[in-house]
Amino acid sequence: MLHTFVALVEDKPGVLTRVASLFRRLNINIVSLTVGESERPDTSRMTIVCDAHEHAAHRIRASLYKLETTVHVDEVDRSAAVVRELCLMKIAVGPDSPNGSHSRSQIFELANVFRARVVDLAPESIMLEMTGSSSKIEGLVQVITESGYTILEVSRTGRMAMRRGHHTSRVLSALGSRPKADGNGDNHGSKLDFHDNLGDEILPNEFENVHEEEI
Amino acid sequence: MSRPESGAGTTVLTGAEIVWATLEGEGVREVFGYPGGAILPIYDALRKFPIRHVLVRHEQGAAHMADGYARASGRVGVCMATSGPGATNLVTGIATAMLDSVPIVCITGQVSSKVLGSDAFQEVDITGITLPITKHNFLVTRAEDIAPAIRQAFQIATCGRPGPVLIDITKDAQQSTASFEFAAAAPCAARPHPMLRADSSSIREAIALIHSAERPIVLAGHGITQSGAEAQVIAFAESQQIPVASTLLGLGSFPAAHPLNLGMMGMHGESWVNHAIQEADLLLAFGMRFDDRVTGNLAHYAQNAKKIHVEIDPSEINKNVRVDVALIGDLRGVLDTLLPLLPKRTDTGWLRKINASKGTAAVRDIINLPDNGHLYAAHVIHDIWREAQAAGREQDTIIVTDVGQHQMWEAQYFKHETPRSLVTSGGLGTMGFALPAAIGAKTACPHKDVWVIAGDGGFQMTAAELSTVVQEKLAINIAIINNGYLGMVRQWQETFYEKNYSASPILSPDFVKLAEAHGIAGAHIAKRKDVTLAVTKARTSGQPFLFNFQVEKEDGVYPMIAPGAALHEMVHRPERDPLLETAEDE
Known part of the structure; x- marks a missing residue:
């Protein structure tokens, strides 16, 4: 089954390799992986979708957190989350297209139905931009193909995920504004003495779902 | 140039000097290594510092020495090698330390940063090569980054589940200068580590399981010594009258002569220990990871037993054996929490039963x-x-x-x-x-x-x-x-x-x-x-x-469990030993 993880990682060279290498070592195929900036400075946010055994989630999450460059890992499979993908698609629309000179207007109509936008118009092609769930993107691809058009190029970002609601991960609030590991000697770090957090509802990465997993 | 006292004031040093000054500050007194081109600046600076260097004959030896140093003393072992073949020769030793969770810090020289990636003489991507066999590694290209990297390496090597850390330092970083102050290079607090809460429901579940167990066994692993929990394990076993079986790396963490000690489990463990594990109704895994050498065929492993896994590394939970209760945290702390909550037990029937079952296996x-x-x-x-x-x-x-x-x-x-x-x-x-x-x-x-x-x-x-x-x-x-x-x-x-x-x-x-x-x-x-x-x-x-x-x-080593066989399906030393017959013939 597909698992979706959101990992906050340090924005440093080699971090992507560490994450990717972990999946390679576990012999798990990554379906999609997106990396970009997060709300925190010097911290990247990755959404990793992988195809693994139903009960592998705990181990993957724990292994991701074991990487020294990982700040936080969340698994969004079981929770309500918004999952989106961005897709760019180039369609051949010229005089030879199925509907001849009406081809462009038909593509515009289809794009409207799927809430895609036209972002480039050339004599021989149209480029569409669309965000949505994977199935919505696949739906547009299917409709265009079935209408007899040739899709020249498709570029998809892969899935990005964010939990719904006020969650914003209890871990982050427990962490507060964690200082960067820049070794400049300011001792914000001492405030993060782990045992100070004992009163919190949940400790960072106490894997409370351990017992739901089966081998 | 005078050597600065650790932690006192800022001094300008070369990167090579910073390496030694930081190691000295971390309390390092011995280093195992082998010099070579890309690490020569560091070796040149060695004479200014009160650190003993042990020259090895092959870099693999340097990594094993650092490993043996750490295992014997509990302190971090440090080894050094040059770039290229020096670094690759460390690999077997690093992997050895990784698999047994031994804290070592490896420092390798690297070609100058301006030729990185150009296949320069004796250049190898050692941070890439050691990525899966180190807990973490660093590539350092600037002198000012050396001290923070080394200090963070020591923290990473020792905190949580220990392991090897490698620092690859380019030659130009060793040669250029930077201001150095030991205290200022301190790493920020270690990342929040998954730990057990004292009021966790897991503790209550564990106590209920221990309370109701009639045939419990402690599985003693390397984590006991890593955590310094030997006294706690003895107190726990004595208080609850629970017999203790050891993994190979757990040997010594519980005294062999202790009446509750059963001996080693697993592939070449004692037969009564393995039988007892198969009969047990509760396994308390203390700092061990259910390696295939101690479980035999997982499908038939301790099927009658509930399992409580006390482990500092969450990724070990349910990896090989599904457990009923996971107590994630430092073993010593977990046992300190658990023990006062458990009433003493005096029933020794289970231990007597195991001892009675030794029979001819021991004779x-x-x-x-x-x-x-x-x-x-x-x-x-x-x-x-x-x-x-x-x-x-x-x-x-x-x-x-x-x-x-x-x-x-x-x-x-x-x-x-x-x-x-x-x-x-x-x-x-x-x-x-x-x-x-x-x-x-x-x-x-x-x-x-x-x-x-x-x-x-x-x-x-x-x-x-x-x-x-x-x-x-x-x-x-x-x-x-x-x-x-x-x-x-x-x-x-x-x-x-x-x-x-x-x-x-x-x-x-x-x-x-x-x-x-x-x-x-x-x-x-x-x-x-x-x-x-x-x-x-x-x-x-x-x-x-x-x-x-x-x-x-x-x-031959007996008893033994054939690969794929269950823990209780042990092959014993043949009754009529053919070796003895050969001996009598001569």
């Missing part, structure tokens, strides 16, 4: 066979133990083994009473580990008696380090268990490959002459009656000593 043991004039490896190991015991040196003896039959015999016939008294490569099973690791152990603990027990095969893999023993004037005693075979390979070929001894007979040099060529005294020993005298002589000589123990050629 048929090889040391109880009448002396037939032949020498068995078990005799040698048992006599080394007896000799140390008789001399009152039991607490001050460290045995460093290689990998193979002798390693299992060591685990079976040397009774370890104290933590860190056995240094052995468990997870990776690295042949050639013993001699260099013993050099590390002796360097860390010069007042202890350090014995190398190695097979004739494994010893030859790193025998060049004999020179290091002499150069460093280390009084290490070496017992080569020589049977003319790669013994464990031969035993498997005998059992599973119809005695097709493919590539397992091994020719060895005259080890005593080899020792003599290094200026080390040695002796051939082939009779049991000579063992104890020789051992005493070596132990009291204050010099390194090498013995070539010519032992029975085709002896």
